[in-house]
Amino acid sequence: MAAIDGRTPVRSSTAWTRLQWGFADSWTVARRHLMHIRYMPDKLLEVTIQPIMFVLLFAYVFGSAIAVPGGNYKAFLMPGIFAQNMMFAAMPIMAAMVQDMQRGVIDRFRSLPMSRAAVLIGHIGASFLESMLGLAVMVVCGLIVGWRPLLGVASTGEAILVLMLFSFAMTTVGAFLGLVVKSVEAAQSIGFIVIFPLTFVANTFVPTAGMPGWLRAAADWNPVSAVVQATRQLFGNAAAVPPGHGTWTLQHPVIASAIFGGLLIAFFLPLAVWRFRRMLSK
Amino acid sequence: MATTTGVAPTIRADGLIKHFGKVTALAGVTFAAAPGTVLGLLGPNGAGKTTAVRILTTLLMPDGGHAAIAGYDVVRHPQAVRERIGLAGQQASVDEYLTGRDNLVMAGRLYHLPMKAARRRADELLERFELAEAASRLVKNYSGGMRRRLDLATSLVVSPPVLLLDEPTTGLDPRSRMGMWAVIRELVQDGTTLLLTTQYLEEADQLADHIAVIDLGGVVAQGSPDELKRSVGGERLDVQVRDPRQLAAAAGAMERACGHPPAVDPDVRRLTMAVDGGAAALTAVVREFDAAHVVVEDIALRRPTLDEVFMKLTGHATQGAAEPPAEGRGRRPKA
Ligand SMILES: Nc1ncnc2c1ncn2[C@@H]1O[C@H](COP(=O)(O)OP(=O)(O)O)[C@@H](O)[C@H]1O
Ligand SMILES: [Mg+2]
Numbered sequence: 001m002a003a004i005d006g007r008t009p010v011r012s013s014t015a016w017t018r019l020q021w022g023f024a025d026s027w028t029v030a031r032r033h034l035m036h037i038r039y040m041p042d043k044l045l046e047v048t049i050q051p052i053m054f055v056l057l058f059a060y061v062f063g064s065a066i067a068v069p070g071g072n073y074k075a076f077l078m079p080g081i082f083a084q085n086m087m088f089a090a091m092p093i094m095a096a097m098v099q100d101m102q103r104g105v106i107d108r109f110r111s112l113p114m115s116r117a118a119v120l121i122g123h124i125g126a127s128f129l130e131s132m133l134g135l136a137v138m139v140v141c142g143l144i145v146g147w148r149p150l151l152g153v154a155s156t157g158e159a160i161l162v163l164m165l166f167s168f169a170m171t172t173v174g175a176f177l178g179l180v181v182k183s184v185e186a187a188q189s190i191g192f193i194v195i196f197p198l199t200f201v202a203n204t205f206v207p208t209a210g211m212p213g214w215l216r217a218a219a220d221w222n223p224v225s226a227v228v229q230a231t232r233q234l235f236g237n238a239a240a241v242p243p244g245h246g247t248w249t250l251q252h253p254v255i256a257s258a259i260f261g262g263l264l265i266a267f268f269l270p271l272a273v274w275r276f277r278r279m280l281s282k
Numbered sequence: 283m284a285t286t287t288g289v290a291p292t293i294r295a296d297g298l299i300k301h302f303g304k305v306t307a308l309a310g311v312t313f314a315a316a317p318g319t320v321l322g323l324l325g326p327n328g329a330g331k332t333t334a335v336r337i338l339t340t341l342l343m344p345d346g347g348h349a350a351i352a353g354y355d356v357v358r359h360p361q362a363v364r365e366r367i368g369l370a371g372q373q374a375s376v377d378e379y380l381t382g383r384d385n386l387v388m389a390g391r392l393y394h395l396p397m398k399a400a401r402r403r404a405d406e407l408l409e410r411f412e413l414a415e416a417a418s419r420l421v422k423n424y425s426g427g428m429r430r431r432l433d434l435a436t437s438l439v440v441s442p443p444v445l446l447l448d449e450p451t452t453g454l455d456p457r458s459r460m461g462m463w464a465v466i467r468e469l470v471q472d473g474t475t476l477l478l479t480t481q482y483l484e485e486a487d488q489l490a491d492h493i494a495v496i497d498l499g500g501v502v503a504q505g506s507p508d509e510l511k512r513s514v515g516g517e518r519l520d521v522q523v524r525d526p527r528q529l530a531a532a533a534g535a536m537e538r539a540c541g542h543p544p545a546v547d548p549d550v551r552r553l554t555m556a557v558d559g560g561a562a563a564l565t566a567v568v569r570e571f572d573a574a575h576v577v578v579e580d581i582a583l584r585r586p587t588l589d590e591v592f593m594k595l596t597g598h599a600t601q602g603a604a605e606p607p608a609e610g611r612g613r614r615p616k617a
Contacts, residue, residue, distance in 0.1 A: 021394060024391070024394070025391075025392060028388060028391045028392055031388075032377065032380065032384075032388055035379075035380055035384060036379045036380070039379050039380065039381075039420055040379050103373065103375060103377075103378070104371050104373040104374075104375030105375050105376075105377055107336075107341055107369075107371055107375055108369070108371070108375040108376075108389075108436070109392070110340070110341055111339045111340065111341060111364060111367065111369040112364060112389070112392045112393060113361060113364040113365040113393065113394070114392040114393075114394075
């Protein structure tokens with residue numbers, strides 16, 4: 001048998017080639033996730049069917065019973081569902097990180113002469129793309145059930161940007177948590193115990209006006225509410241909160257969303273990087 | 283006692299220390315492998331083998347001591363080390379939700395081979411490791427042996443000059459184990475320097491040029507397989523007598539034949555003794571049994587087991603080492 005050919009691995013020499021390889025490696029890691037979607041039907045369901053189900057369930061089951069100011073529940077609902085699913089962006093990446101660590105895949109990556117940052121960037125990038133795929137599915141689904149953005153291209157684009165920012169922020173949160181928790185089960189319970197309720201204690205599905213005072217305060221300050229309000233306004237699905245009503249975050253929802261998203265990223269992205277590096281000395 | 287002096291070792295660990303909280307995983311471990319040789323790290327579960335491998339492969343920082351691969355310090359030049367090593371961890375760290383080929387192509391890309399070269403190399407390796415037929419199947423559906431082979435193939439994508447295999451055959455059935463041994467021997471012929479950890483004396487004996495026995499984070503003995511076996515008294519003769527009343531007579535016969543008394547375990551009517559002459563000793567013992575009319579139920583010449591090596595070297599038995607857990611997914615995330 002022929003000896004294994006001795007190709008010399010490419011050395012990372014200059015800063016420029018290192019950067020190029022950093023990108024290439026990140027893409028390779030991200031591509032791996034996207035390939036998983038192809039082979040894992042349940043993952044495909046998570047990204048596509050689940051959002052569709054949410055749209056249909058809320059639009060037709062609750063939509064008939066829940067009354068909102070202005071009267072159009074579908075218009076009220078869709079931005080809520082979009083925002084909720086952006087929150088959920090934290091969950092798949094959390095599970096993926098835990099699994100990769102358990103199965104030694106991260107160790108394998110770390111023993112290769114690849115860029116270290118690429119492991120993290122690839123994971124975050126792929127999860128973000130998946131979340132965007134989910135958003136696209138939901139938008140199409142919303143259009144089918146009769147929801148419409150009403151304020152033209154620029155404003156609609158802004159709404160999408162707010163959602164993207166939030167999805168990205170939650171992905172970094174998930175990346176960090178995935179490096180902290182020890183099991184997939186733990187990751188899932190964080191999803192159920194923290195993230196899921198957070199999306200409900202908000203103006204996502206019902207106006208907060210009817211909630212008991214303390215709950216309403218929590219719901220109004222909830223970043224999710226700001227994102228939902230921002231998207232509703234930018235899609236033209238709800239009027240702005242008039243001065244003197246609601247919290248500052250609801251009166252200035254777009255700025256508030258940008259601040260919340262920015263803070264999450266500024267906090268959790270470095271934290272994830274730190275955690276990832278620290279695993280080395282452990 | 284260590285490896286050949288004069289030649290700089292390709293793999294070198296020098297007084298490695300590592301603590302995990304209160305646990306001392308490595309308490310100053312020193313070993314070396316000369317270029318082109320196979321070093322076996324032999325030890326029971328929890329001895330510190332994986333910890334040593336993880337330090338050598340830059341996955342873990344030592345708390346003390348030094349380690350180097352091909353002259354590059356693992357702490358100061360981790361990137362240079364990573365460019366020269368291949369690692370097959372204790373867990374087959376392959377991606378279950380990709381095909382075998384996808385796994386190899388991905389590894390090729392991460393070693394920065396151009397796409398075309400990565401694909402070609404993947405096909406070569408699939409062929410070589412008898413995975414060509416399963417190349418397009420999801421790894422999830424591979425057997426334990428196939429996973430291990432794929433894992434090993436992944437670490438060979440760029441033919442690294444130094445290879446570290448952490449318990450490459452633990453959990454494999456005997457046939458897959460033989461297959462793995464054959465592959466490893468072939469690699470060594472190609473000039474790869476190899477570090478291999480194992481719980482099986484037999485495996486170290488078969489594959490290694492030099493063995494370091496480690497226990498509780500320390501090296502308790504080093505040497506060639508022959509040196510090591512001689513140090514624990516070569517082969518063992520096991521005898522089981524039919525009638526417990528004949529134990530004393532049998533022990534006497536064995537002492538006459540070999541010059542020293544056997545260890546007697548009356549509960550199972552067994553006598554065990556270290557012997558030097560192999561078959562000649564066996565013949566002599568049988569002759570004495572005949573003369574003394576001892577009726578034997580079973581008699582066998584065998585290699586010392588790892589337990590006996592340990593008992594001899596450390597004065598205590600191996601703890602829970604004997605049977606490896608069945609291979610499975612999701613097992614032992616860290617430890
Ligand atoms: N990440 C870790 N955290 C805590 N203890 C650990 C960790 N890794 C290993 N250990 C402990 O260190 C010792 C050596 O473990 P290891 O190197 O895995 O042994 P081996 O590979 O020989 O079975 C064991 O007592 C093990 O429990
Ligand atoms: Mg181990």
